[in-house]
Amino acid sequence: MNAEKHPPVSLGTYLMVWLALLALTALTIAVASMHFGAWSVLAAIVIATIKGTLVLLYFMHLRYEDRMFRIMLLLTLFTLAVIMLLTFVDVLLR
Amino acid sequence: MSTPTHEYHPDSTGSKIGMWLFLFTELLLFGGMFLLYAVYRVKNPADFHYASLNLDTKTGAINTAILLTSSLTMVLSIGMLERRHRKASLWFLIITIGFGVWFLVNKYLEWSHKIHHGIYPGSEELTGRTAGENLFYSLYFLMTGLHGIHVVAGMVVLGVMVWMIGKPHHRVLPVTTLPVDAQAHAVSVTVEYSEDAKLDQQKLIRLENAGLYWHLVDVIWIFLFPLFYLIS
Amino acid sequence: MTTTEPSYLENQSHRKGLASWIFSTDHKRIGVLYLISILIFFSVGVLIGVVMRLKMLWPGTHLYSAAAYNAFFTVHGVIQIFLFIIPGIPAAFGNFILPLQIGAKDVAFPRLNLLSWWVYVIGALLALTALFSGNGPPDTGWSFYVPYSLRTNTNVTLAVFAAFILGFSSILTGLNFITTIHRMRCPGMSWFRMPLFTWSLYATAWIQILATPILAVTLIMVMAERILNLGLFDPGRGGDPLLYQHLFWIYSHPAVYIMILPAMGVVSDVIPAFCRKNIYGYKAIAFSSLAIAFVGYLVWAHHMFTSGMSNTARMVFSLLTFLVAIPSGVKVFNWIATMYKASIKIEPPMLFAMTFLFLFAIGGLTGLLNGALATDINVHETYYVVGHFHYTMFGGTGMGFFAALLYWFPKMTGKMYNKRTIVVAWAHIFVGFNLLYFTMMIMGWLGMPRRYYSYPPQYHTYHVVATVGSWILATGVFMFLGAFLVALKKGTKVAANPWDATTLEWKTASPPPTENFQTIPTVTGGPYEFKDGHPA
Numbered sequence A: 001m002n003a004e005k006h007p008p009v010s011l012g013t014y015l016m017v018w019l020a021l022l023a024l025t026a027l028t029i030a031v032a033s034m035h036f037g038a039w040s041v042l043a044a045i046v047i048a049t050i051k052g053t054l055v056l057l058y059f060m061h062l063r064y065e066d067r068m069f070r071i072m073l074l075l076t077l078f079t080l081a082v083i084m085l086l087t088f089v090d091v092l093l094r
Numbered sequence B: 001m002s003t004p005t006h007e008y009h010p011d012s013t014g015s016k017i018g019m020w021l022f023l024f025t026e027l028l029l030f031g032g033m034f035l036l037y038a039v040y041r042v043k044n045p046a047d048f049h050y051a052s053l054n055l056d057t058k059t060g061a062i063n064t065a066i067l068l069t070s071s072l073t074m075v076l077s078i079g080m081l082e083r084r085h086r087k088a089s090l091w092f093l094i095i096t097i098g099f100g101v102w103f104l105v106n107k108y109l110e111w112s113h114k115i116h117h118g119i120y121p122g123s124e125e126l127t128g129r130t131a132g133e134n135l136f137y138s139l140y141f142l143m144t145g146l147h148g149i150h151v152v153a154g155m156v157v158l159g160v161m162v163w164m165i166g167k168p169h170h171r172v173l174p175v176t177t178l179p180v181d182a183q184a185h186a187v188s189v190t191v192e193y194s195e196d197a198k199l200d201q202q203k204l205i206r207l208e209n210a211g212l213y214w215h216l217v218d219v220i221w222i223f224l225f226p227l228f229y230l231i232s
Numbered sequence C: 001m002t003t004t005e006p007s008y009l010e011n012q013s014h015r016k017g018l019a020s021w022i023f024s025t026d027h028k029r030i031g032v033l034y035l036i037s038i039l040i041f042f043s044v045g046v047l048i049g050v051v052m053r054l055k056m057l058w059p060g061t062h063l064y065s066a067a068a069y070n071a072f073f074t075v076h077g078v079i080q081i082f083l084f085i086i087p088g089i090p091a092a093f094g095n096f097i098l099p100l101q102i103g104a105k106d107v108a109f110p111r112l113n114l115l116s117w118w119v120y121v122i123g124a125l126l127a128l129t130a131l132f133s134g135n136g137p138p139d140t141g142w143s144f145y146v147p148y149s150l151r152t153n154t155n156v157t158l159a160v161f162a163a164f165i166l167g168f169s170s171i172l173t174g175l176n177f178i179t180t181i182h183r184m185r186c187p188g189m190s191w192f193r194m195p196l197f198t199w200s201l202y203a204t205a206w207i208q209i210l211a212t213p214i215l216a217v218t219l220i221m222v223m224a225e226r227i228l229n230l231g232l233f234d235p236g237r238g239g240d241p242l243l244y245q246h247l248f249w250i251y252s253h254p255a256v257y258i259m260i261l262p263a264m265g266v267v268s269d270v271i272p273a274f275c276r277k278n279i280y281g282y283k284a285i286a287f288s289s290l291a292i293a294f295v296g297y298l299v300w301a302h303h304m305f306t307s308g309m310s311n312t313a314r315m316v317f318s319l320l321t322f323l324v325a326i327p328s329g330v331k332v333f334n335w336i337a338t339m340y341k342a343s344i345k346i347e348p349p350m351l352f353a354m355t356f357l358f359l360f361a362i363g364g365l366t367g368l369l370n371g372a373l374a375t376d377i378n379v380h381e382t383y384y385v386v387g388h389f390h391y392t393m394f395g396g397t398g399m400g401f402f403a404a405l406l407y408w409f410p411k412m413t414g415k416m417y418n419k420r421t422i423v424v425a426w427a428h429i430f431v432g433f434n435l436l437y438f439t440m441m442i443m444g445w446l447g448m449p450r451r452y453y454s455y456p457p458q459y460h461t462y463h464v465v466a467t468v469g470s471w472i473l474a475t476g477v478f479m480f481l482g483a484f485l486v487a488l489k490k491g492t493k494v495a496a497n498p499w500d501a502t503t504l505e506w507k508t509a510s511p512p513p514t515e516n517f518q519t520i521p522t523v524t525g526g527p528y529e530f531k532d533g534h535p536a
């Protein structure tokens, strides 16, 4: 737990991540306008997840932090997923 | 600080844990609403599709780009403070807040456009339409509204950071705020020096935590954007 | 232990009198503040309970109106849940004891800690304001179910807002505890040397972090519905009222583990101290806390068996519910194994810990009938449920809270209460409790619905017995609390470690100095190690 200080992340990395985020935004809009039906929802969510992960890993430094932070985040997301899943057991099968 | 003996040297990992835990609560707060969204969407796919056509993708896309860019300026501000460029850090911070304002102005225009056309929760116009459209717009106003409140909160936090970084910090602490045993042999010069380094580090930790909050608001928008604007 | 440093009770800040308490960032003072506020609200809640029972002595209209009864059970529920049982053990004893148990000087964020108390007080005051302002006190029950909570003209919005605010206080406490446990353990205090009370607080804190926001968003939606008329739960506009119930219980079921886990932690500390031997199955108990915290997320919809949700969901949730019995059983068996062949000293804390075991076992076993789909349909919304949850919450967490108070009062004040008074009070509590709540369960079994202002004559005898039970119980409770007030004035002074217990909080003076330990301790062994009947 004592990886207290990581060397400052290079500003170039930040710029690259930012460009990737903008590109992905353009991509998601392009995909949405192509009307893949149900697939386009999936594509939108997948792309959003990639974007979110980029922000979390680089801008929010999760990549450079202690592993514990990532475990805690996964725990949170897992909890949310479980809640959603179990709710759908009712909603979809009612 | 009322009981000064309880001040510690800053523990940056500790305060980051605290901040992340807070962010988790925010994630779950929005998670509850995403749950509602998911259920209603699954139940009314066609209506949601139709309602989303009436949202302006361009405004949504511009706002996405604004928030993404504000996240960039935010990390740059932190990077600058890490490298001890106080001025540059300040400027990036101010630009970040500026993006926040821009985002909110767009949001305001978008909302007032909708409300002008009689589309708001419980309006006559809406209640005449399908159930799914009603749900879509109720969720739209609720979720983007709550997100907007978070943007405002983030801007307030960043504003405090501007004030904190902006003021020169040669704050000479009165000797009485030191632990009792240190008071006895406090030589004011050394005290002032170590206090200085401590303050520097404290400011960086606070700025990093403020940044985490700002990015989280961005992450939430990253999901709101496709779910409301792109599912048509 | 010689005390050279003044205790935390002696004012060392520049503030005077009351201000030196309500603005203090010392975790011990904050713990005491919480304890006092929580006990006040608890007493109010008990009195309201007695007033409700008084009406139920006879059927028909008398004493006060049906609307007043509705308000009473709502307020009683809100106070006991949000102001007593949820903050109860963590905020009062957790705050005081946790840093001591891990050898820390304070919690990780002392100022947030103070803030959490203020938020609690503000939330409590708002809740009380909701009673006396607007269009009359809320009458929805503590669960604020839609659609009624959206339609009633009573002061629901403010009450809901109060609960929302109280949620913040709970989150702040949880956040503080997790960070403290991760960052501030003293040298040698590895994870598996932490006392089990600390472990239970760690698991609880995670639930506070991961469940409370769901309550927050649910309450936000109730407020938004009432003010902005969104129609998200209105079937006429496509909404689904059952989703409210889902969201509500996604929080409120894990919340019952926020209530019970710390009490189990208290019992896990008390039992080895009075059995004079190491706890049996330390790791099993520690992990079962985490397991309960997790499994607690999977079972919420067993509160909704009769709500009209899907059959599959009903079966899935009923099945999952039985999973919770496993980690709870692990704890109970380990406690009993610890007590087996031990030379048990029945001091007051142990007496209440054993009462916890007994009453909570009844609560847990009767809960199986609620968890099983087929039987629950018959007892849902009857007095059976009311009896059952008083057994778990009051008999479980309430008795755990009392045990904690008895165990740590000498630590907090350096004084001992009159043990005989406590035993007499205990007898009242025990008899009154079972008279009141067991009778309630029988009534419910026979079909008496809950939240009713009146009843058909065949239930009369039961109601009389229950009401008499409530008098005995309340007498016991106030005798119990009174003993501590007397002890503050007249209690005999005790040494640092009056119970000869092993955990770290007993290694410093009672009451502890402001900085907790004169020198930061170094831990070399487990939390409950005895040698020849004395701390090793």
Ligand code: HEM
Binding pocket: C045, C046, C049, C050, C052, C053, C073, C074, C076, C077, C078, C080, C081, C084, C085, C140, C141, C142, C143, C386, C390, C393, C394, C398, C449, C450, C451, C452, C470, C473, C474
């Ligand atoms: C002497 C103490 C107490 C008495 C006499 C008492 C009595 C009652 C009564 C008569 C009801 C209403 C039953 C009905 O009409 O449905 C009730 C409900 C309730 N009680 Fe208690 N109670 C006491 C202590 C407690 C404690 C310590 C707790 C929590 C730990 C608690 C939690 C509740 C809750 C949550 C409800 C449900 C309220 C609702 O229906 O919305 N009570 N109690």
